[in-house]
Amino acid sequence: MPELPEVETIRSGLERVLPGKKVAVxxxxxxxxxxxxxxxxxxxxxxxxxxxxxxxxGKYLQIFFACGTVLVVHLRMTGRLLYFPAPQEWDKHTHVLxxxxxxxxxxxxxxxxxxxxxxxxxxxxxxxxGLHTLGPEPLSAGFTAGxxxxxxxxxKTSIKALLLNxxxxxxxxxxxxxxxxxxxxIRPDRPAASLGANEIAALQQSVCDVLRxxxxxxxTTMSDYxxxxxxxxxxxxxxxxxxxxxxxxxxxxxxxxxxxxxGRGTHFCPHCQH
DNA sequence: AGCAGGACCTGATGGC
DNA sequence: TGCCATCAGGTCCTGC
Numbered sequence: 001m002p003e004l005p006e007v008e009t010i011r012s013g014l015e016r017v018l019p020g021k022k023v024a025v026x027x028x029x030x031x032x033x034x035x036x037x038x039x040x041x042x043x044x045x046x047x048x049x050x051x052x053x054x055x056x057x058g059k060y061l062q063i064f065f066a067c068g069t070v071l072v073v074h075l076r077m078t079g080r081l082l083y084f085p086a087p088q089e090w091d092k093h094t095h096v097l098x099x100x101x102x103x104x105x106x107x108x109x110x111x112x113x114x115x116x117x118x119x120x121x122x123x124x125x126x127x128x129x130g131l132h133t134l135g136p137e138p139l140s141a142g143f144t145a146g147x148x149x150x151x152x153x154x155x156k157t158s159i160k161a162l163l164l165n166x167x168x169x170x171x172x173x174x175x176x177x178x179x180x181x182x183x184x185x186i187r188p189d190r191p192a193a194s195l196g197a198n199e200i201a202a203l204q205q206s207v208c209d210v211l212r213x214x215x216x217x218x219x220t221t222m223s224d225y226x227x228x229x230x231x232x233x234x235x236x237x238x239x240x241x242x243x244x245x246x247x248x249x250x251x252x253x254x255x256x257x258x259x260x261x262x263g264r265g266t267h268f269c270p271h272c273q274h
Numbered sequence: 275a276g277c278a279g280g281a282c283c284t285g286a287t288g289g290c
Numbered sequence: 291t292g293c294c295a296t297c298a299g300g301t302c303c304t305g306c
Contacts, residue, residue, distance in 0.1 A: 001299055059300080077299045078284080093284095112283045114300070130301065157277065166301080174299060222298090223286085263279065265298070280304080287297080 002075040004138065004171030005214035006225050006233060007059050010081055013228030014106075015054045017083050018063065021100040022050045030095035033108065036118040036127060046071075046098075046119060058134045058170030072118040072128055073108065078224040079115030082107045111224065134170040138207050143169055145201040152192035152200060159195060160188035161262035163207070172207065175220055175242045178267045180206040182241040182251075187273045188261045213238065241267040 002010070026046045031039035049065040056062065061081065063071040073081060084105045090097065096108040096117060108117065118128045126132045135151075136142030151168045152159065162168055163177040172180070181188050183206035186199055195203070219225060219233030222243065226232060240250050245258035245267055254271035 003300095074300080076283095076301075110283095111285070112299090114283060116301095155276080161277085164300090262277090263299095276306105278304105278306085281302085282300105285298095287295105289295085290293090 001077050001173050001175060001222065002079065002219070002225055003059060003173035003176055004056075004211055005176070005217075005235065006219035006227075007056050007061055007075065007171070008215050009218045009227045009233065010075075011054050011056045011061055014061075014063070014081065014083060017104070017228075018051045018054060018106065020051065021102060021104065023047050023098055024101045025097075025099040027097040027099065028095070029090075029097070030113060033095045033110070033113065033115060034117050034119075036120055036124070042117075042119050057131065058137070058166055059173070060128075060131055060134075069119060069121055070125070072120065072131065074116050074130075075110070076112070076114035076116070078112040079108065079110040080224070080226050081228055082109055082226065082230055083228045130166065133167050135166060135168045136170065138169050138171055138211055143204065143208075145197075145204040148204050149195075149197060149200045152195055155192050157192055158188065158261055159186060159190050159192045159203070160264070160266060162192040164262065164264070169207070171211070174264050174266075175222075175239070176207070176210055176214065178242045179210045179240060182267075182269060182273060183210060185273055187270075188266045188268050189259070241269060243267065 023046050026043045028034055028039040028043055034042050049067050052066045053064045061073045086103055087105055093111050094107050094109045098106040152162060155162060160177050163172050184203040186203060214235045217235040220235040221232035241256050244256045247256055249256055249269040249272055252271045254269055256267055257270050259266050
């Protein structure tokens with residue numbers, strides 16, 4: 001489940017190796033993964049282009065080419081973007097291969113086949129569903145307590161569903177939503193509009209804190225996540241509630257509970273969170 | 275308008 | 291041991 005910290009870790013890994021590389025051959029083995037343009041068109045027209053920069057917006061990874069086009073990748077839940085200095089034996093879950101002129105390879109790997117790729121000119125950015133409607137980056141100046149309060153005030157949904165809404169804030173997924181709510185002492189099923197200004201302020205701070213820490217530890221690996229070099233993330237041992245139901249709360253010792261909120265498995269401490 | 279729930283996928287897990 | 295049902299999660303789509 002690559003969320004912001006995982007995608008950011010992949011981004012920084014790719015930034016170290018990809019800029020300056022020229023695409024030699026594109027090999028699409030699962031055409032449905034390519035949403036824009038067609039898989040055949042990507043294979044035909046991407047070769048010859050040179051990577052310029054790697055950026056991230058929410059959970060979307062963006063590989064910019066010197067010609068101005070952008071390869072946008074969303075890993076959904078089990079997707080990986082893996083860099084190899086040389087070709088390998090590719091398993092059945094490797095769906096797209098970008099071979100570079102120096103022999104190195106960027107591989108898109110996804111067990112669940114939910115991940116998606118788009119190759120567009122900047123003018124066609126708006127055709128990538130979900131990308132242009134993203135809310136502010138949580139670690140940017142646009143994500144303030146005032147902004148979060150305004151969003152919460154006018155919605156009827158739970159605070160957890162609000163945090164998961166990418167149009168409200170970009171990049172939070174199930175892990176970090178649960179972790180941020182625990183740190184802020186707020187129950188996930190509370191109506192968003194019921195939170196007071198002090199609670200909103202604590203939550204905004206917790207979101208930033210947990211994301212910064214998770215980026216520092218290179219993300220969370222539960223099972224599938226790997227960074228661009230195949231390495232697991234190190235934040236799992238710092239999780240306080242996510243997938244810790246039945247275990248003791250690190251804060252108060254009470255038992256962590258699991259429920260469903262907004263259709264998602266949700267973990268919280270009934271003693272610390274109100 | 276805005277939210278809840280199903281669909282998309284496959285592998286891991288648990289019950290019988 | 292094997293089979294089946296269930297669960298996991300991000301986002302789009304449908305329906306209320």
